[in-house]
Amino acid sequence: MTGSGSDLDGPITRSLRIPQARNVVTEIPGPRSQALEHRRSNAVASAVSSVLPVYVEDASGAILVDVDGNAFIDLGSGIGVVGVGHAAPGVVEAVAAQVGRFTHSCFMVNPYESYIAVCEALNGLAPGSGPTRTALFNSGAEAVENAVKIARHVTGRQAVVVFDHAYHGRTNLTMALTAKNMPYRDGFGPFAPEVYRVPVSYPFRDPAGMTGDEAATRAIAQIERQVGAGNVACVLIEPIQGEGGFIVPAPGFLPSLARWCAEHGVLFVVDEIQTGLCRTGKWFACEDEHIVPDLMTTAKALAGGLPLAAVTGRAEIMDGVHAGGIGGTYGGNPVACAAALAAIDTLRTLDLARAARRIGEVTLTRLLSLQAGHPGIGDVRGRGAMMAIELVRPGTLEPDPESTRQITRACHRAGVMVLACGTFANVIRLLPPLVIDAALLDDGLEVLATAVDDVLA
Numbered sequence: 001m002t003g004s005g006s007d008l009d010g011p012i013t014r015s016l017r018i019p020q021a022r023n024v025v026t027e028i029p030g031p032r033s034q035a036l037e038h039r040r041s042n043a044v045a046s047a048v049s050s051v052l053p054v055y056v057e058d059a060s061g062a063i064l065v066d067v068d069g070n071a072f073i074d075l076g077s078g079i080g081v082v083g084v085g086h087a088a089p090g091v092v093e094a095v096a097a098q099v100g101r102f103t104h105s106c107f108m109v110n111p112y113e114s115y116i117a118v119c120e121a122l123n124g125l126a127p128g129s130g131p132t133r134t135a136l137f138n139s140g141a142e143a144v145e146n147a148v149k150i151a152r153h154v155t156g157r158q159a160v161v162v163f164d165h166a167y168h169g170r171t172n173l174t175m176a177l178t179a180k181n182m183p184y185r186d187g188f189g190p191f192a193p194e195v196y197r198v199p200v201s202y203p204f205r206d207p208a209g210m211t212g213d214e215a216a217t218r219a220i221a222q223i224e225r226q227v228g229a230g231n232v233a234c235v236l237i238e239p240i241q242g243e244g245g246f247i248v249p250a251p252g253f254l255p256s257l258a259r260w261c262a263e264h265g266v267l268f269v270v271d272e273i274q275t276g277l278c279r280t281g282k283w284f285a286c287e288d289e290h291i292v293p294d295l296m297t298t299a300k301a302l303a304g305g306l307p308l309a310a311v312t313g314r315a316e317i318m319d320g321v322h323a324g325g326i327g328g329t330y331g332g333n334p335v336a337c338a339a340a341l342a343a344i345d346t347l348r349t350l351d352l353a354r355a356a357r358r359i360g361e362v363t364l365t366r367l368l369s370l371q372a373g374h375p376g377i378g379d380v381r382g383r384g385a386m387m388a389i390e391l392v393r394p395g396t397l398e399p400d401p402e403s404t405r406q407i408t409r410a411c412h413r414a415g416v417m418v419l420a421c422g423t424f425a426n427v428i429r430l431l432p433p434l435v436i437d438a439a440l441l442d443d444g445l446e447v448l449a450t451a452v453d454d455v456l457a
């Protein structure tokens with residue numbers, strides 16, 4: 001299959017600094033990466049690990065170049081961060097200009113305009129029409145922590161409801177919110193209290209035919225039985241679960257939960273850290289079901305590669321916390337804000353939401369045809385430029401993490417960066433930069449298809 005006729009071929013990638021083509025010139029990892037890996041082992045804590053130990057020297061658009069001169073197609077975007085592409089020209093320019101002016105003053109000490117502009121931009125993009133406010137932080141986990149702080153403060157309630165397969169971060173509170181033991185929680189307790197986990201909607205593994213509404217009823221019944229609606233400050237959910245396996249809930253699940261929350265004075269908090277900023281074909285994934293969250297967290301793609309995160313929400317909630325109650329030294333750093341304004345401008349002017357939808361169509365077609373020949377691909381799912389396959393023993397729901405590992409390794413050796421995910425480590429996810437051109441996407445999908453053919457043969 002080819003990308004001819006696709007909208008993905010554009011002036012976007014033709015103007016990039018590095019040719020947008022895959023090129024493997026050494027074994028993977030190459031000798032220089034191997035030397036760095038050895039040096040690393042004597043310097044870097046082994047608890048910090050890397051998916052693929054090829055050391056990056058340069059990157060542009062959808063291409064990563066390593067220290068041995070290998071050019072990889074990046075179908076991971078550094079876990080969904082560089083939606084605008086690596087070293088996006090607008091982001092590079094804005095960051096360089098800001099670095100030359102000032103890099104820090106601390107917004108809590110001496111404020112600056114770009115922080116306001118990022119908040120205005122997010123307020124304008126967030127679903128809903130009422131007055132909205134935003135606060136800025138450094139990382140996704142920090143944004144989630146602050147969303148919970150705000151929800152608890154304004155409701156005067158303590159319980160936080162999260163879901164099976166959820167991922168919200170690695171700090172103490174967000175570890176408690178995250179579902180998976182290894183590697184995120186094991187041995188790191190005690191965890192923050194007043195966190196309650198209920199079943200999500202997982203169509204591939206739920207009873208056949210279970211609707212979104214029924215899955216919501218199942219979750220709500222458990223909340224009412226085990227926690228009590230009047231004790232719940234917020235329900236926190238990823239509209240499509242990321243690390244947990246690109247799990248798309250059945251239609252109706254999110255709206256039913258949101259409705260229940262509104263009826264019981266519970267805040268509905270949507271974690272758009274992986275799904276947000278055009279990844280799924282809209283500015284935010286919750287828009288597909290017309291959800292207007294009370295609070296929303298964003299990070300990752302927000303600043304095109306610089307660390308920045310946000311909580312955006314209804315003004316009366318966000319302004320319900322006493323002055324000085326939230327903040328931090330670096331939150332909304334001016335360089336990160338400059339990057340975010342450029343990234344948002346790039347997402348808008350290149351219409352990368354539309355690009356994400358086109359990437360989704362091409363990818364879905366390809367993955368479905370691959371599934372037709374391989375019963376080991378139990379499920380193909382996702383939305384926009386956030387697509388995945390779940391690998392199982394043919395004809396069962398039994399996870400196949402070993403084939404998943406082999407397929408991802410084969411892709412890496414062939415010069416295609418793909419990431420695994422999932423509670424059962426049996427999901428291969430695709431998160432390409434939204435500026436990827438049609439030929440490069442096709443080449444990356446072809447490599448994945450060959451790896452699947454070889455491993456599942």
Ligand code: PLZ
Nearest residue numbers: 079139140141167168169238242273274
């Ligand atoms: N919420 C939905 O996806 C980060 C984690 C990688 P931070 N996902 C990548 C890893 O193994 O640490 C994430 C997310 C969702 C919150 C977070 C946390 O964002 O910026 O990593 O803190």
